[in-house]
Amino acid sequence: MLGRAGRLEEAEKIALEIPCERVTSKIIEIEKPYGGDYVLMSNILAGAGRFAVDAESLRTLMEGRNAIKVAGSSLS
Numbered sequence: 001m002l003g004r005a006g007r008l009e010e011a012e013k014i015a016l017e018i019p020c021e022r023v024t025s026k027i028i029e030i031e032k033p034y035g036g037d038y039v040l041m042s043n044i045l046a047g048a049g050r051f052a053v054d055a056e057s058l059r060t061l062m063e064g065r066n067a068i069k070v071a072g073s074s075l076s
Contacts, residue, residue: 004040012048015041028065035069038062 002011030037038058045055062069 008044008047011044015044015048015050028061033065033067035062035067038067039069 038061042055042058045051045058
């Protein structure tokens with residue numbers, strides 16, 4: 001949610017403080033089929049230097065649950 005609000009630095013700080021398993025389970029609990037949350041959290045973890053294990057496993061989990069990310073679009 002912080003990332004969506006443009007507060008990525010704050011989101012990265014929280015991602016470093018909270019165990020990945022806890023964050024991941026919360027994301028899954030909120031919206032299982034929506035891939036956007038998985039992608040956003042994966043990007044935050046990667047930006048915080050946790051790509052190798054955490055961000056990569058989150059993307060794998062997303063694929064395993066068939067969560068889809070709708071492509072962005074512009075009205076202009």
